[in-house]
Amino acid sequence: xxxxxxxxxxxxxxxxxxxxxxxxxxxxxxxxxxxxxxxxxxxxxxxxxxxxxxxxxxxxxxxxxxxxxxxxxxxxxxxxxxxxxxxxxxxxxxxxxxxxxxxxxxxxxxxxxxxxxxxxxxxxxxxxxxxxxxxxxxxxxxxxxxxxxxxxxxxxxxxxxxxxxxxxxxxxxxxxxxxxxxxxxxxxxxxxxxxxxxxxxxxxxxxxxxxxxxxxxxxxxxxxxxxxxxxxxxxxxxxxxxxxxxxxxxxxxxxxxxxxxx
Numbered sequence: 001x002x003x004x005x006x007x008x009x010x011x012x013x014x015x016x017x018x019x020x021x022x023x024x025x026x027x028x029x030x031x032x033x034x035x036x037x038x039x040x041x042x043x044x045x046x047x048x049x050x051x052x053x054x055x056x057x058x059x060x061x062x063x064x065x066x067x068x069x070x071x072x073x074x075x076x077x078x079x080x081x082x083x084x085x086x087x088x089x090x091x092x093x094x095x096x097x098x099x100x101x102x103x104x105x106x107x108x109x110x111x112x113x114x115x116x117x118x119x120x121x122x123x124x125x126x127x128x129x130x131x132x133x134x135x136x137x138x139x140x141x142x143x144x145x146x147x148x149x150x151x152x153x154x155x156x157x158x159x160x161x162x163x164x165x166x167x168x169x170x171x172x173x174x175x176x177x178x179x180x181x182x183x184x185x186x187x188x189x190x191x192x193x194x195x196x197x198x199x200x201x202x203x204x205x206x207x208x209x210x211x212x213x214x215x216x217x218x219x220x221x222x223x224x225x226x227x228x229x230x231x232x233x234x235x236x237x238x239x240x241x242x243x244x245x246x247x248x249x250x251x252x253x254x255x256x257x258x259x260x261x262x
Contacts, residue, residue: 013252032080036076038212039212040073075104075107083197098125101193115130126187128142149183173200173202219239220243
């Protein structure tokens with residue numbers, strides 16, 4: 001029989017999830033660790049959740065894991081704090097700020113990328129300067145990127161004040177995530193940057209921050225491909241909502257289990 005103790009609608013889940021979270025400081029740290037772990041492991045990090053948590057909390061290197069992976073985790077955690085601080089202070093998005101976050105994200109794992117005519121540095125948050133192809137997909141030409149990013153961020157800054165329901169906030173965050181990935185503005189780190197921008201929109205309205213589960217990576221990539229091929233955000237938005245509902249339901253289930261132990 002289905003478990004009827006866990007609510008099923010988004011407003012009910014959010015209400016229950018908020019009530020279950022009682023220790024703000026502890027939950028905040030756990031949330032940042034959780035987001036950093038899932039976002040980096042999707043990109044290939046070899047650290048476990050426990051190792052990721054210990055590295056962030058204690059800052060001590062893990063001897064049997066690649067330093068590149070560990071640097072990527074530290075950088076992602078700092079970039080996450082950076083963009084969430086912007087959201088907390090309701091700072092509007094702009095291209096310079098986005099590139100500053102990108103520079104933080106790639107500080108230890110980035111570097112120079114050379115093209116036929118020049119080079120750019122992902123450690124500085126530079127926009128890509130060549131290639132209009134990502135795999136088999138044509139993306140915005142490099143010379144059009146500044147204007148395209150400005151348009152995207154202007155749209156977010158406008159729409160973020162017009163949202164009235166959690167569903168609308170999450171829809172905008174998931175669409176924003178997809179749109180940045182579609183532009184593919186950086187030489188590296190576009191996936192994590194898209195998820196950081198998604199979390200900015202969510203945190204701007206003080207909603208729980210969503211993620212992509214490790215075991216859902218293939219479905220995540222498939223949903224992205226479906227949205228690109230069908231020229232609609234519906235597949236990726238629906239997928240991201242399913243990940244969000246799972247996150248909220250699991251948080252409520254853990255809270256219920258802890259209460260049973262009291």
